Amino acid sequence: MxxxxxxxxxxxxxxxxxxxxxxxxxxxxxxxxxxxxxxxxxxxxxxxxxxxxxxxxxxxxxxxxxxxxxxxxxxxxxxxxxxxxxxxxxxGVHGDDPKDLHPVQSALQGKHGLQCGFCTPGFVMTALDILDTDELLTDEKVRQGLIGNICRCTGYQNIVDALVELSADRQESGE
Structure with a gap:
């Protein structure tokens, strides 16, 4: 056959x-x-x-x-x-207005964590999950949370920096 x-x-x-x-x-x-x-x-x-x-x-x-x-x-x-x-x-991920970026997307953009963009949607979706906590995220916690995502452009440090900063900003504002 x-x-x-x-x-x-x-x-x-x-x-x-x-x-x-x-x-x-x-x-x-x-x-x-x-x-x-x-x-x-x-x-x-x-x-x-x-x-x-x-x-x-x-x-x-x-x-x-x-x-x-x-x-x-x-x-x-x-x-x-x-x-x-x-x-x-x-x-389906956006800011308060569907025309606006979600804060995670803005944080990645602000820290140049987007690189080529192929992996970015997966990183955003995973980041939303790991940011869904009241605890302050550290580099180590973010890296552990993103362990299942690969960036072939080696943008990890910028991604980690963006998410740690966003976590700190959320803590300060009481979100």
């Missing part, structure tokens, strides 16, 4: 499953193939291309999104698993 025949048989018999969830504040109801990864569903079906496919092995973090308020690597989650959940992608 050739791989072309196998691929055709798998596609022809693909099992589709209904899924309903909230995506960036909007209700979504659709059908997805049971084997579709969330990252591919977001990029291909929902056309939200800010979530990047960087490695397909869950090592780089470029595909990070939030599911029910927690950062997850969307290449490790099946789309059917978000049924009933709230999903937020980088397209």
């Amino acid at each position: 050739t791989s072309d025949v196998i691929g055709t048989e798998q596609s022809a018999g693909a099992h589709r499953v209904p899924v309903s969830y909230t995506l960036n504040g909007e209700a979504v109801s659709c059908e997805v193939e049971a084997r579709t990864l969330l990252v591919h569903h977001l990029r291909e079906d929902r056309r939200l291309t800010g979530t990047h496919v960087g490695c397909d092995t869950s090592q780089c973090g470029a595909c990070a999104v939030h599911v029910d308020g927690r950062a997850v690597k969307s290449c490790t989650v099946l789309a059917v698993q978000v049924d009933g959940c709230e999903v937020t992608t980088i397209e």
